Structures are given as C-alpha cells and as structure tokens.
Amino acid sequence: xxxxxxxxxxxxxxxxxxxxxxxxxxxxxxxxxxxxxxxxxxxxxxxxxxxxxxxxxxxxxxxxxxxxxxxxxxxxxxxxxxxxxxxxxxxxxxxxxxxxxxxxxxxxxxxxxxxxxxxxxxxxxxxxxxxxxxxxxxxxxxxxxxxxxxxxxxxxxxxxxxxxxxxxxxxxxxxxxxxxxxxxxxxxxxxxxxxxxxxxxxxxxxxxxxxxxxxxxxxxxxxxxxxxxxxxxxxxxxxxxxxxxxxxxxxxxxxxxxxxxxxxxxxxxxxxxxxxxxxxxxxxxxxxxxxxxxxxxxxxxxxxxxxxxxxxxxxxxxxxxxxxxxxxxxxxxxxxxxx
Amino acid sequence: xxxxxxxxxxxxxxxxxxxxxxxxxxxxxxxxxxxxxxxxxxxxxxxxxxxxxxxxxxxxxxxxxxxxxxxxxxxxxxxxxxxxxxxxxxxxxxxxxxxxxxxxxxxxxxxxxxxxxxxxxxxxxxxxxxxxxxxxxxxxxxxxxxxxxxxxxxxxxxxxxxxxxxxxxxxxxxxxxxxxxxxxxxxxxxxxxxxxxxxxxxxxxxxxxxxxxxxxxxxxxxxxxxxxxxxxxxxxxxxxxxxxxxxxxxxxxxxxxxxxxxxxxxxxxxxxxxxxxxxxxxxxxxxxxxxxxxxxxxxxxxxxxxxxxxxxxxxxxxxxxxxxxxxxxxxxxxxxxxx
DNA sequence: GTGAAAGCGCTAACAA
DNA sequence: TTGTTAGCGCTTTCAC
Numbered sequence: 001x002x003x004x005x006x007x008x009x010x011x012x013x014x015x016x017x018x019x020x021x022x023x024x025x026x027x028x029x030x031x032x033x034x035x036x037x038x039x040x041x042x043x044x045x046x047x048x049x050x051x052x053x054x055x056x057x058x059x060x061x062x063x064x065x066x067x068x069x070x071x072x073x074x075x076x077x078x079x080x081x082x083x084x085x086x087x088x089x090x091x092x093x094x095x096x097x098x099x100x101x102x103x104x105x106x107x108x109x110x111x112x113x114x115x116x117x118x119x120x121x122x123x124x125x126x127x128x129x130x131x132x133x134x135x136x137x138x139x140x141x142x143x144x145x146x147x148x149x150x151x152x153x154x155x156x157x158x159x160x161x162x163x164x165x166x167x168x169x170x171x172x173x174x175x176x177x178x179x180x181x182x183x184x185x186x187x188x189x190x191x192x193x194x195x196x197x198x199x200x201x202x203x204x205x206x207x208x209x210x211x212x213x214x215x216x217x218x219x220x221x222x223x224x225x226x227x228x229x230x231x232x233x234x235x236x237x238x239x240x241x242x243x244x245x246x247x248x249x250x251x252x253x254x255x256x257x258x259x260x261x262x263x264x265x266x267x268x269x270x271x272x273x274x275x276x277x278x279x280x281x282x283x284x285x286x287x288x289x290x291x292x293x294x295x296x297x298x299x300x301x302x303x304x305x306x307x308x309x310x311x312x313x314x315x316x317x318x319x320x321x322x323x324x325x326x327x328x329x330x331x332x333x334x335x336x337x338x339x
Numbered sequence: 340x341x342x343x344x345x346x347x348x349x350x351x352x353x354x355x356x357x358x359x360x361x362x363x364x365x366x367x368x369x370x371x372x373x374x375x376x377x378x379x380x381x382x383x384x385x386x387x388x389x390x391x392x393x394x395x396x397x398x399x400x401x402x403x404x405x406x407x408x409x410x411x412x413x414x415x416x417x418x419x420x421x422x423x424x425x426x427x428x429x430x431x432x433x434x435x436x437x438x439x440x441x442x443x444x445x446x447x448x449x450x451x452x453x454x455x456x457x458x459x460x461x462x463x464x465x466x467x468x469x470x471x472x473x474x475x476x477x478x479x480x481x482x483x484x485x486x487x488x489x490x491x492x493x494x495x496x497x498x499x500x501x502x503x504x505x506x507x508x509x510x511x512x513x514x515x516x517x518x519x520x521x522x523x524x525x526x527x528x529x530x531x532x533x534x535x536x537x538x539x540x541x542x543x544x545x546x547x548x549x550x551x552x553x554x555x556x557x558x559x560x561x562x563x564x565x566x567x568x569x570x571x572x573x574x575x576x577x578x579x580x581x582x583x584x585x586x587x588x589x590x591x592x593x594x595x596x597x598x599x600x601x602x603x604x605x606x607x608x609x610x611x612x613x614x615x616x617x618x619x620x621x622x623x624x625x626x627x628x629x630x631x632x633x634x635x636x637x638x639x640x641x642x643x644x645x646x647x648x649x650x651x652x653x654x655x656x657x658x659x660x661x662x663x664x665x666x667x668x669x670x671x672x673x674x675x676x677x678x
Numbered sequence: 679g680t681g682a683a684a685g686c687g688c689t690a691a692c693a694a
Numbered sequence: 695t696t697g698t699t700a701g702c703g704c705t706t707t708c709a710c
Contacts, residue, residue: 005703016681021705031679046477048453052400053703055391056686072420074413081411084437093451096435098423112432114387138385223617249617256621278562278588282595284623344687355697360689370695392687395702 004045013041024049055117063093064305065113067123069101069189072220075275075294076124079146082298083122090306092119101189107132114139120305126150126157127190142308142315144301148191149321156308157319158301162191165290165324166198169244169272172288174206176332178242178270182211184229184254185246186221192246195274199244211240221246226253227260234261239269242332248273248280251287255331270332276325285330293322343384352380363388394456402432403644404452406462408440408528411559414614414633415463418485421637422461429645431458440528446471453478459644465489465496466529481647481654483640487530488660495647496658497640501530504629504663505537508583508611511627513545515671517581517609521550521572523593524585525564526557531585534613538583550579560585565592566599573600578608581671587612587619590626594670609671615664624669632661 010017015034022030023038030038041047055061064087068076080096087094095116099106107129113121114135120142126149128136136143136154143155150157173181183199185192196213203210219225226249233239234257245251251273258265265271265285273280276291300320308315349356354373361369362377369377380386394400403426407415419435426433434455438445446468452460453474459481465488467475475482475493482494489496512520522538524531535552542549558564565588572578573596584590590612597604604610604624612619615630639659647654 003703007703017703018681018705019679022680025705029679034680046474048450050395050456050703051454052391052394052456053686054705056389056395056688057703057705059686059705061391071416071423074416077410077413077416084410093434095432111387115390117389117391135385135387223621227621252618252621259621259623279591279618279622282562282566282591282598282622283618284598342687346687356687357689357698358696361696364689368695373696389687392702393689395704396687396689398689398702 003050004047006047006049008045009038009041009047012045013037059117061093061117061119062091063095063116063118064302065116065118065121066094066096067099067106067109067113067121068096069099069124070220071096071098074277075292078294079124079298082295083302086299086302086306101187103127103129103132107135110135119309120144122146122301122305125190126153126159142305144304146297146301148194149319153317153319155317156301156304156315157317158297158304158322159320160292160297160322160324162194163198163201165274165292166195166244167202168198168324168326169195169274169290170199170202172326172328173242173244173270173272173332174202174208176242176270178332179208180211180240181208181242181244182233182238182240183213183246184226184233184243184250185213186219186225186229186250188213195246221249223249223253223256226250226255227257228253230254230257231261234263239263242270242272244272244274246274248275248277248287248289251289251331252279252283255283255285255287266331266333272332276327281329283331285333288329288332289327291325291327293324297322342389343386345386345388347384348377348380348386351384352376398456400432400456400458401430402434402455402457403641404448404455404457404460405433405435406438406445406448406452406460407435408438408463409559410435410437413616414631417633418463418637421634422641425638425641425645440526442466442468442471446474449474458648459483461485461640461644464529465492465498481644483643485636485640487533488658492656492658494656495640495643495654496656497636497643497661498659499631499636499661499663501533502537502540504613504631505534505583506541507537507663507665508534508613508629509538509541511665511667512581512583512609512611512671513541513547515581515609517671518547519550519579520547520581520583521577521579522552522585523565523568523572523582523589524552525560525568525589527552534585560588562588562592562595565589565594566596567592569593569596570600573602578602581609581611583611583613585613587614587616587626587628590628590670591618591622594622594624594626605670605672611671615666620668622670624672627668627671628666630664630666632663636661 006017006020010020097109110132122144124147126145145157148159200210251271273287273289276289280287280289345356345359349359436448449471461483463486465484484496487498539549590610612626612628615628619626619628
C-alpha cells in the first residue's frame with residue numbers, strides 16, 4: 001500500500017503540486033476555487049503531509065529540543081509542562097530527551113537533537129562535557145541552560161543559586177537552635193552537590209561541624225528511599241538534631257520512618273525538605289522546605305526561546321535569577337534552644 | 340554558514356557519499372582503513388547527519404508516537420518513564436503529545452504523529468473521535484490503547500477496568516460500614532466517569548443512594564483542588580460518612596482540609612483515594628487507595644510495540660488486563676458499624 | 679494567482 | 695568492499 005503524496009493530491013485536484021503545498025501552508029495565497037478543490041482531494045485521499053520531506057526542503061523544523069536528567073521527578077514534569085504550554089501554543093514541536101544524570105548521555109542527546117535540526121535547545125543544568133559545550137556553542141542556535149546559575153553561560157541562563165538555597169535552608173535550622181545537622185541525599189548530582197556546598201558553608205560560618213551526607217546511591221529520590229536512608233542512619237545510632245534533605249520526597253520518607261520508630265518530629269528531630277512539593281504543606285507535621293520555581297523557569301525559558309527565534313539574530317548572553325523562598329513549617333518548629 | 344553535509348565528509352575523506360553513509364549506519368561493512376578516514380573527517384568537520392534527509396530516503400523513522408491527556412500528573416509521568424526506558428534502549432525516538440483531555444486535540448495529535456511517520460502509536464484511553472479511530476485503523480501500524488479496557492480495541496489494548504476498580508473501592512467503604520458515601524472528582528474525564536459508574540453500581544447493589552459527585556471543573560487533580568472541593572462540601576453542610584476520591588491528590592487535599600477544620604479521619608469521615616501514589620502510604624493517617632500499575636502498563640505497551648514492529652506483520656488484536664489492587668489503610672479503618 | 683524546474687541531504691538498488 | 699544512479703516528498707526560486 002503506497003503512501004499518498006502531495007503529487008497524488010495534485011493530480012486528483014487537477015493542479016500542480018506547488019499549489020497543494022500552498023493550500024497547506026498559506027491558504028490565503030490561493031484562489032478559493034482551487035483551495036476548495038485541493039482540500040476536498042486531501043480529504044478524499046486521507047492525505048497526511050510527510051514532515052520529513054517538508055523539513056528537508058524548507059530546512060525549517062519548528063522543533064525545540066529539551067534535555068532533562070530524568071522524567072521521574074515532579075520537578076521536571078512541572079517544568080516540561082510549562083515548556084509544552086508555551087511552545088506548542090506557538091506552533092512548535094517539542095522533543096524531550098533525558099540524560100539520566102549522565103554527561104555522556106547528555107552529549108549523545110545533544111547530538112541527536114542537532115541531528116534533528118532543532119531550532120533551539122533548552123537544557124537543564126550547566127555542567128556539560130567539553131564537546132557538548134562546543135557543539136552547543138557552534139550550533140549557532142538559542143540555548144537556554146536552566147535550574148542553576150552559571151559563571152559562564154553558553155547563551156541564555158535561567159535558574160537559581162542552588163548553593164544559596166542550601167545555605168538558607170541550613171541557616172534556618174541553625175537559627176531554630178539546631179546544631180547537629182545532617183545533610184541527606186540519594187543521588188549526588190550537581191544540584192545536590194551545590195546544596196551540600198551551601199549547607200557546608202552555613203555550618204562553617206557558625207563554627208559547627210558539617211556532618212557529611214548520609215548516602216550516595218544511584219537511585220532517584222523517592223519517599224521509599226528517604227525511609228530507607230533514615231532507617232539506616234537510625235540503626236547506626238547517629239541520630240542528629242535535624243536533617244536537611246535535598247528533596248521533599250526524601251524528607252517525607254524520613255518523616256514516615258520517624259513515625260514508625262516513634263521518633264517525634266520536630267520534638268526529637270527536625271526535618272527540612274527542598275522544592276516545596278504540593279503534598280509538603282499537608283504532611284503531618286507539615287514540612288518546612290525551600291520553594292523553587294519550576295513552572296516559571298520553564299515558561300520563561302520557552303518565552304525567551306521564542307523571542308530569540310523571532311529576532312533570528314543570536315541574542316547576546318543573558319542571565320536571569322529566579323530565586324527561591326524559605327517556607328518554614330511545623331517540621332522545623334521545635335524549640336531546640338534548651339536541649 | 341552552510342551546514343556540513345555527508346558530501347562534504349565524503350570529499351574530505353576522498354570516498355563516495357554512500358561509504359560515509361555506511362560508516363554511520365553499518366560500520367562493519369566498511370574496511371577499517373576507509374572507516375578511520377571517514378571518522379576522522381566527520382570529527383574534523385563536526386558533521387552531524389540530518390535525520391530528516393535520512394528518514395525521507397529510507398522511509399524509516401525509528402520513532403514511536405505517544406499520546407497522553409496531560410503531563411501534569413504523576414500517573415502519566417510514571418507511564419512515560421517506562422515507555423522511554425524500553426523504547427530508547429531499543430533505539431527508538433519517542434514523541435510525546437498531550438491532548439489536554441480533548442478528543443479534538445487528540446485527533447490533531449494523531450494527524451501530527453502520522454505526519455511524522457511514526458512507526459507505532461501508543462495512546463492513553465479508548466475513546467476517540469470517529470476520524471481518529473479511522474486514521475489509526477487505516478494507518479496500518481501497531482496501535483496500543485492503554486489505561487482502560489475496550490470492547491472493541493483498534494489493535495492492542497493494555498489496561499484495567501476503571502469501573503471495577505471504582506466498584507471495589509466503594510465496596511470496601513460499604514464493607515467497613517459506611518453508608519453515606521460521596522464520590523469526589525475534579526475533572527470528569529472518561530476514566531473518572533467509569534470509576535463513578537462502578538461506585539454507582541456498588542451503591543445500588545446494596546440499596547444505598549449514590550450521592551453524585553461533588554464537582555466538575557476543568558482543572559487537573561491536585562492537593563489544592565481536593566482541599567477546595569472538600570471545603571465547599573463542608574460549607575454546604577453535607578458531610579457524608581465517607582468520600583471516595585478519584586485520585587490520591589484530591590484525597591490528600593481533603594484530608595488536609597479535615598485537619599484544618601478539626602474533622603477526624605477516619606473517626607468523623609473516612610477517605611478513600613485512587614492510584615496509590617507514593618506519598619499515600621505515609622500520609623497521616625495513611626490513605627486507603629486502589630493501587631494501579633502505571634509503570635508496568637507502559638513497559639508492556641512498549642514491549643508489545645517492539646514485538647509487533649519486529650514481526651513487521653500487523654499483529655492480530657490482543658487485550659491484556661493489568662488489574663488493580665485494593666490497599667486498605669488507616670483512612671478508612673473507622674469502625675463505622677455502630678454510629 | 680499559478681506553475682516548471684531544480685534541489686534539500688540522504689539511502690535503496692544495483693553494478694563493479 | 696566500494697561506487698553509480700536514481701529518487702524519497704516536499705519547497706524554493708523564478709518565470710508567467
């Protein structure tokens with residue numbers, strides 16, 4: 001069964017192929033009589049244009065490439081949602097690739113996207129292999145790096161200081177009177193590392209000993225992992241006064257484990273999360289966290305890409321700091337001053 | 340700045356274009372000497388193949404189309420994660436389109452995917468416009484409908500009975516002694532409707548009055564929406580003995596609102612969720628729910644697609660019931676028998 | 679407003 | 695193993 005092509009439509013309608021092409025792309029430039037004839041031929045044949053041919057001939061793909069480390073994290077789902085919202089509405093297709101937190105896979109993803117001739121790339125993170133960076137710079141298309149702030153952006157950069165956020169979270173715990181504070185993370189990706197750096201600095205500033213991080217394993221952050229890690233920590237007998245989790249999922253898991261083991265939060269231990277996920281406000285006790293702006297980051301990134309594509313001249317580098325907000329709640333409200 | 344093409348690589352390496360093409364696709368079929376020359380030419384020029392041209396020439400796209408109603412729901416994120424896991428590993432590209440719960444947008448999505456010449460389509464749901472259905476049948480490619488069970492599948496169908504799940508959830512509440520049971524939903528998509536049907540039937544079977552659903556608004560399910568809806572219900576003064584929420588997010592929001600209003604769960608009101616999201620086990624009280632198999636559904640759908648593509652002959656229709664499981668927890672454990 | 683000719687960058691089929 | 699030829703299905707350019 002041969003696929004129906006534009007030529008088939010043209011001969012059925014008794015016009016030249018180019019006329020069919022015009023009806024499809026700029027119907028206004030074709031007389032009504034022909035337009036109707038062509039359209040009914042399209043309907044009759046069930047013709048669906050082949051975008052590969054169109055892309056090849058026009059060298060326009062109307063496609064934006066997006067790279068995220070994982071899909072299995074609400075953070076990125078919210079961000080992708082925003083990107084889709086804006087870009088689809090503007091008539092672009094979005095190709096999402098995940099790098100599984102690997103710079104090598106990211107490099108492959110970049111090559112794949114460039115092979116697709118995407119018109120812009122929006123990439124989560126600022127750490128890439130040298131070749132990745134070089135490919136992105138040479139590609140001569142709008143590139144947006146997101147979620148973090150770079151000292152040396154490739155082009156556009158929309159994010160926040162993970163380190164300052166980690167610092168603020170830790171500072172909050174210190175201000176509440178906690179001293180033995182542990183940093184808890186699953187996977188140690190760049191963003192978690194930066195948060196840890198912020199934690200470390202905050203501890204040092206007030207002369208406290210930073211207590212390393214509990215775990216480092218190649219699994220995505222989840223409630224279950226939080227339970228596990230907390231359990232192991234408790235089993236080892238080194239229960240701190242407070243823990244700062246890189247992620248609300250971990251924090252919630254830790255809280256769950258506390259409940260099982262009859263450790264009271266925040267009376268026996270304070271727990272601080274990160275990202276302020278939707279359920280965090282309604283956990284019991286409610287979870288203190290750092291609110292981050294995933295949706296807004298995606299939205300802005302997409303809008304900036306559209307602008308850059310419109311200007312069609314490569315924009316000069318620009319950096320936007322989306323900031324973050326401390327959200328103190330019950331899980332860190334313990335009056336730890338007089339233990 | 341002209342883009343570098345395969346011909347450029349060929350002339351730099353002093354070979355014919357087809358040799359370069361072979362080095363890229365089946366390196367084994369080219370002598371090592373030439374392969375090295377070609378590869379270094381590719382490196383030197385920073386050549387990236389144009390997939391549009393490749394697709395057009397080979398009429399193979401190695402692309403699978405996926406349609407989901409929304410990205411803003413963990414359910415679909417987990418499912419997409421599984422699809423990616425399997426399909427990317429098998430060397431396919433995945434194009435995800437969301438229909439925003441609209442059959443018209445779904446029809447457009449189908450057209451777009453067919454225009455991309457995807458080699459298979461995996462689509463969430465079993466309700467489509469007549470044209471959508473016709474396009475899918477005529478396209479002569481593997482089609483998997485997921486999440487629900489169809490009486491008349493287009494091709495493959497991997498899902499569960501939403502109605503029986505709704506029935507089981509309701510039955511659980513009835514068995515626990517609750518009688519005034521309300522069904523709570525935000526958006527009333529097909530799956531929510533089926534769950535409602537199951538609820539309705541279960542109520543009727545034991546002679547109880549089904550209490551309609553509380554709300555119907557075009558917003559995605561969220562904790563915040565659950566709070567809102569529950570609040571409105573309470574304000575109206577019609578607090579039932581139990582509520583069955585179409586979604587754990589709504590249920591969690593309802594529980595949060597209960598806590599604010601000092602309504603005890605499950606003593607004053609029992610709450611039943613749906614989907615058994617990760618946080619549900621560690622809510623306080625822990626949330627009873629229906630566990631559904633999103634990841635497994637996606638994995639199986641992807642695997643079936645690969646099989647079908649391999650066989651290269653259109654598979655006969657097949658239906659797989661993934662089932663579900665009732666997960667009773669604290670939020671419905673109230674001993675309501677003697678109120 | 680409509681069409682003819684040429685070509686986008688690659689690969690299938692065949693030949694050497 | 696390597697190359698030649700032809701063409702995938704569309705759009706660009708230029709002419710009418």
